[in-house]
Amino acid sequence: GAGVSxxxxxxxxxxxxxxxxxxxxxSGHTALYWYRQSLGQGLEFLIYFQGNSAPDKSGLPSDRFxxxxxxxxxxxxxxxxxxxxxxxxxxxASSPTTGEGLQYFGAGTRLSVL
Amino acid sequence: DQQVKQNSPSxxxxxxxxxxxxxxxxxxxxxxxxxxKKYPAEGPTFLISISSIKxxxxxxxxxVFLNKSAKHLSLHIVPxxxxxxxxxxxxxxxxxxxxxxFGGGTRLMVKP
Numbered sequence: 001g002a003g004v005s006x007x008x009x010x011x012x013x014x015x016x017x018x019x020x021x022x023x024x025x026x027s028g029h030t031a032l033y034w035y036r037q038s039l040g041q042g043l044e045f046l047i048y049f050q051g052n053s054a055p056d057k058s059g060l061p062s063d064r065f066x067x068x069x070x071x072x073x074x075x076x077x078x079x080x081x082x083x084x085x086x087x088x089x090x091x092x093a094s095s096p097t098t099g100e101g102l103q104y105f106g107a108g109t110r111l112s113v114l
Numbered sequence: 115d116q117q118v119k120q121n122s123p124s125x126x127x128x129x130x131x132x133x134x135x136x137x138x139x140x141x142x143x144x145x146x147x148x149x150x151k152k153y154p155a156e157g158p159t160f161l162i163s164i165s166s167i168k169x170x171x172x173x174x175x176x177x178v179f180l181n182k183s184a185k186h187l188s189l190h191i192v193p194x195x196x197x198x199x200x201x202x203x204x205x206x207x208x209x210x211x212x213x214x215x216f217g218g219g220t221r222l223m224v225k226p
Contacts, residue, residue, distance in 0.1 A: 004157070033214075042118075042219055043203065045214065101146045101207030102163065103160075105157030106157050107156050107157045
């Protein structure tokens with residue numbers, strides 16, 4: 001597709017379960033970012049991938065969160081042992097290069113932890 | 115410690131009038147400032163940006179002003195249209211462009 005694609009669009013899980021969220025960036029974009037937006041809040045940076053470089057994980061809130069990017073394209077964000085405070089919209093963005101900050105966002109995955 | 119702040123959670127204006135959305139930042143290392151617009155159940159979409167070496171950038175009905183000494187920027191929409199009703203996020207990046215730091219957003223409602 002032409003834009004950033006995320007799946008699933010909605011995910012409901014029970015506390016303590018693991019979840020995987022997927023992001024397909026725009027073809028050819030070398031940079032990929034994960035953010036989350038909690039209710040009524042702005043977007044919070046989680047992790048950033050650029051090409052084959054080691055990811056910038058400085059925004060991950062705990063070691064229950066991890067992400068990988070296979071083949072420089074698709075990325076998966078994994079949350080282990082989910083907690084209720086993990087409930088948020090998780091947004092993925094990609095950009096053709098770093099520099100000016102212009103990023104293209106997917107529609108997000110709304111995660112609800114019961 | 116919020117580096118980018120949008121102090122007005124909401125703004126209501128009449129169709130045809132000017133909408134002014136404000137944003138303040140604390141980090142003097144930011145090089146680019148961007149405004150994103152977000153509709154419900156959609157991802158943010160880029161609206162307009164400005165480099166720290168400029169003080170104004172205009173694109174159609176949208177103009178962004180940057181006051182570096184005050185660490186303040188604003189987005190002007192004129193004339194406002196009902197379709198402009200959305201949440202507007204101010205964001206900033208450093209020269210590495212690794213991540214965007216977002217404000218909390220301002221919900222704009224344009225009344226017909």
